[in-house]
Amino acid sequence: MLSTHQLKFQYTPEVKFDFPDIQCALGDTLVISGESGSGKTTLLHILGGLIKPNQGSLRLNNTDIHLLEGAQLDKYRGKNISIIFQKMHFISSISVMENILLAQWLGTGLKDANAVNELLAKLNIADQGKKHINQLSQGQQQRAAIARALINRPSLILADEPTSSLDNKNAMIVEELLKESAKSLNAALVIVTHDMRMKKHSQNLIELV
């Protein structure tokens, strides 16, 4: 269960955000939408523990994320939270497979090539593992990023505009893939988007203003 309480964040006295409280059960999906500048990404980064809220609390299962500091927070994030950014940010000097193994190692301290291969197979990119990220098509890159996000079986998956650069068909596929994966891993899935297509079929929706 992910829940927030009176989160506030301030860049400058003029630019400050007051976020509505949100809740998302494990296995469920929450879509957060809003115009540019409404603080979607800021909220996502707060949920992911990348920045600290100035006020308010943030709880995932039994952990108060806003209280974690430094390396402890890094470690917690690596193990429990996955973030899918609009751009993949794969490490270009190593292969897709190695990128995912690195994520596994950073999150859990272990490397399990079998688990990575299984996951790649499940996402239909089993034969792309040895390639570097720039050798993959857009859709394959998206799948590789999802594989990296799922490998540590996180409790919270955050996705920042995962579909906005995809065509209808692929956007649909990715959306379904994310929802299904979250369900099967029993993870809370929070998607930040301004993609109208996604808003249409979401029951759990928060609009930022």
Added chain:
Amino acid sequence: MIIWLAFKNVFYKPLTAALNIIIFSTGIGIITMLSLVQQQFENKFEKSIEGIDMVMGASGSPLQLILSAVYHIDAPTGNIPLEEAEKWMHHPYIASAVPLAYGDSYMSFPMLGSDSSYIIHFGAELLSGKLNEKNYEVVIGSDVADKLKLKLGDQFHSTHGQEEGGEEHEGIKWVVTGILKPTGKAIDRIIVSNIESVWGIHGENGCTHDHEEGEECHHHEQEASKEITAVLLKYRNPMAAMQLPRLIKEQSKNLQLAQPAIEVNRLFSLLGIGMDAIRYLAYFIMALSAISIFISIYNTLKERMFELAMMRTLGASKFKVLSLILSEGLIYSVFGYLAGLFLGILGYQMVAMLAENEFQMSFSQLPFDINQQILLLAVSLLIGFLAAIFPAIKSYFIQISTTLAHE
């Protein structure tokens, strides 16, 4: 895993990596080669002057006298009358005196007439055979035996003078009766006979059979029979060092004295200036390489900010990211050092080959100075560290959120 990733990052741009390693290893290589060569030189030179306080010979350059009489890499300054030399060889101030008579050479290895004290003086031991007893019997140094593949009982004709291609003394055959163990000193490349043989080959025996020009032959017979080239002296006590040079100068004006220790130091300091200049160049190249490594890491850092921020969101601590970038600098160090060591040894072998061809100075084993190499490795690591520390600190303070935000 971090070191593995650093390795992948460094060699992801192979040309940049190669350039950095080449520059780095050039610096290390020059320093390694210089110190190897210098050590070997000093080793060779200093080993051979042990127990020689003074060299007495014909007047000329004192350095030349030392180079010819002790190291056999220069022409002799001339000859001195045996009678004159003997006056001092048996002087009470003298502990030991080794007379040397030069004459011929064989395949450009110098042949030397002396008495048994020469071999004893240089602490050489027989590997096989026995010491020369009769005329025209020789004991050969280990290098001579190796290079010319001479065995006990082998016979050869000598050549007049030190140069290859000189006039051959056809009538007389020298016989190898003994081969010496390696000593690391000049004696390794000497062919030793008794003095009488040297006088003999230029005297009546050599002449009657071979010399067609009678006059020159006659000339040899008269002079060669009572002359020697130089004497290696060892003093009996410190008092001798004070008194004897003055006495000799006063009483034998045509003799020259040279102190090996002084001349060798002079030679080293002359060579040293050149070596220092090259060494400073090497330091400069090392500094250049630090800058070049810094620039290439710094440049890729700009491109890789997103990757590093992503690593942070995947759970990498600040310290892990810092150590990744530091490792990249240190990988350059390690590879640059190893390649430099290889280059240095290669360069040293080339110098050794050159020295062998020019001076028949064989650089036997590698005078590997482990302490110096540890120091060089430490300096290498320091350079890699310094080159990477600023980019590493920069990566340590990456703001994940602002780096990855696209709004």
